[in-house]
Amino acid sequence: MGKISVAVLGATGMIGQRFIQLLEDHPYFELGGLYASERSDGKKLSDVLKVRDHRFQDETLEMRIETLTNKAVANGNRIAFSGIPSEMAKETEAELADLGVAVFSNAGSHRMRPDVPLLIPEVNPEHIMAVRDQSTFPNGGFIVTNANCSTTGIAPPLKALDESYGLQFVSVSTYQALSGAGYPGVPSLDAVGNVIPYIGGEEEKMETEILKMLGEYQNGKFIYSQFTMLANCARVPVIDGHLESMVVKMREAPELDDLIETLSGFKGHLQGLKLPTAPERPIIVRSENNRPQPALDAFAGEPSRARGMAVTVGRVRRNEDYYKLFALSHNTLRGGAGGSVINAELALAKKLL
Ligand SMILES: NC(=O)c1ccc[n+]([C@@H]2O[C@H](COP(=O)([O-])OP(=O)(O)OC[C@H]3O[C@@H](n4cnc5c(N)ncnc54)[C@H](OP(=O)(O)O)[C@@H]3O)[C@@H](O)[C@H]2O)c1
Known part of the structure; x- marks a missing residue:
């Protein structure tokens, strides 16, 4: 062909x-x-x-x-x-x-x-x-x-958690890169040495798009997922890579090690299809206290064609029934x-x- x-x-x-x-x-x-x-x-x-x-x-x-x-x-x-x-x-x-x-x-x-x-x-x-x-x-x-681009980075970890434990509540705060605003994007005097806690329309998109994606398609209709989703979005002076912090509550409250294994073992639902740009591991979980970082993790993903296509998750913690974690993805590659x-x-x- x-x-x-x-x-x-x-x-x-x-x-x-x-x-x-x-x-x-x-x-x-x-x-x-x-x-x-x-x-x-x-x-x-x-x-x-x-x-x-x-x-x-x-x-x-x-x-x-x-x-x-x-x-x-x-x-x-x-x-x-x-x-x-x-x-x-x-x-x-x-x-x-x-x-x-x-x-x-x-x-x-x-x-x-x-x-x-x-x-x-x-x-x-x-x-x-x-x-x-x-x-x-x-x-x-x-x-x-x-x-x-910001919804894309949280979708794989949230899918992994939803199918294993049933999402009830997600609150996400974003630290979004400048390239997410296109070129030339945010004026340099607004961006350098600054954080802007507003990205027009972004929070509304995050709060609705994820419910469509994690829902089902049945008999010609999308049935939206029903969990509560709250978003706060900010622009930070980083070139590429959206970092997002999440607080999650689920119907089940797994042991932290189980939850980490669920995230790192997530293979995605490609049923053996070998898509050339698919990363071998869609979610990479880091155990270091200072990861993921845009400077180190934005281009995560193997093989080389899938560079920038994996989501990196880190700082996974539990506080009673709530779980806290960070996710990072490349906004113009995985998210674009x-x-x-x-x-x-x-x-x-x-x-x-
Ligand atoms: N940046 C991200 O991280 C990201 C992630 C996900 C989705 N998106 C979405 O992807 C789209 C592109 O974003 P971007 O960041 O690449 O923006 P961008 O850097 O501003 O690029 C916009 C492109 O659109 C072209 N364009 C503008 N007006 C046009 C017209 N009248 N006719 C034909 N072409 C026209 C521009 O061409 P000229 O140079 O000739 O003006 C340029 O090539 C947007 O809808 C954005 O919301 C962006």
């Missing part, structure tokens, strides 16, 4: 360039076009580089950005990986799906639609079958979304482009492409 041609939407942005990084030597997909606004039209990728911790191949750096039009994207590309602003994603992504394109999106606009999966393959792979019920797109197109790429790998494995 030849490789599937894919387009990257928002190719000059933080997420778009992580897509390019993950796709330039992908075993199943090949870059068919890079798209952004007309401001970027005709520029080479090398002229607009934002990702500085990856060495792009010379031929990738020579690729030129084109103005995003749905007609151009749909011409020859089966997949669109979307890293465009939510305001424009609603219409653009729906039109692309109408034209027969499979859209894997990072934007927030379609996440809570009743027929669109909000997907993490290790957590809720069965939700992908919802694309079969997207009857509004008649030409083989569909939309799959990933959660916002990597999440969409692995979703597309699952769609291919499930013969939906």
Whole structure:
């Protein structure tokens, strides 16, 4: 089978360039076009580089950005990986799906639609079958979304705890990296030496998206999970990697060692599917008192294709019926482009492409 041609939407942005990084030597997909606004039209990728911790191949750096039009994207590309602003994603992504394109999106606009999966393959792979019920797109197109970057980091540990002990209550406080605000993002004079205890819309997203993801998909409907979820979100002067502290209460109160084993033994629900961008261990539990840290753990994940795709958990403690822990994940890889790429790998494995 030849490789599937894919387009990257928002190719000059933080997420778009992580897509390019993950796709330039992908075993199943090949870059068919890079798209952004007309401001970027005709520029080479090398002229607009934002990702500085990856060495792009010379031929990738020579690729030129084109103005995003749905007609151009749909011409020859089966997949669109979307890293465009939510305001424009609603219409653009729906039109692309109408034209027969499979859209894997990072934007927030379609996440809570009743027929669109909000997907993490290790957590809720069965939700992908919802694309079969997207009857509004008649030409083989569909939309799959990933959660916002902060929800993505807590979803695997919460899934592991929920299925073993039954979540009742979760309170999360975030320490979110600057790259989560896109490029150029937060003004430097606001960010350096500072913490901003507000990220517009983020707490509401965290409090709803996790309930959809940890819920079920049955008879064409998403049935939301019912536990109480509270979020406080802050932006901190870190480049990549969202650190999140959680307090959790569950129906059962396991011994601390059992709970730690449940987290570290979580394999995800991929049933032997070998997805190239899936980490061997979706959750890595650290026992040191000073981990996880963005500087040390943001790029956790093996094999090398899954670098930045594992969630690192640490400081797991018990206080009577409550458990306290930290989780860290890479917001533009696991929480962004990597999440969409692995979703597309699952769609291919499930013969939906
Ligand atoms: N950053 C994260 O950690 C993260 C994580 C999960 C989800 N997301 C979501 O992913 C999306 C992209 O985020 P980002 O952080 O990559 O943002 P970003 O760095 O600001 O990039 C935005 C991209 O969208 C393009 N764009 C803007 N207006 C456009 C238009 N009218 N037509 C075509 N392209 C246009 C930009 O192109 P120009 O350069 O030409 O303007 C740029 O390529 C957003 O929906 C965001 O909410 C971000």
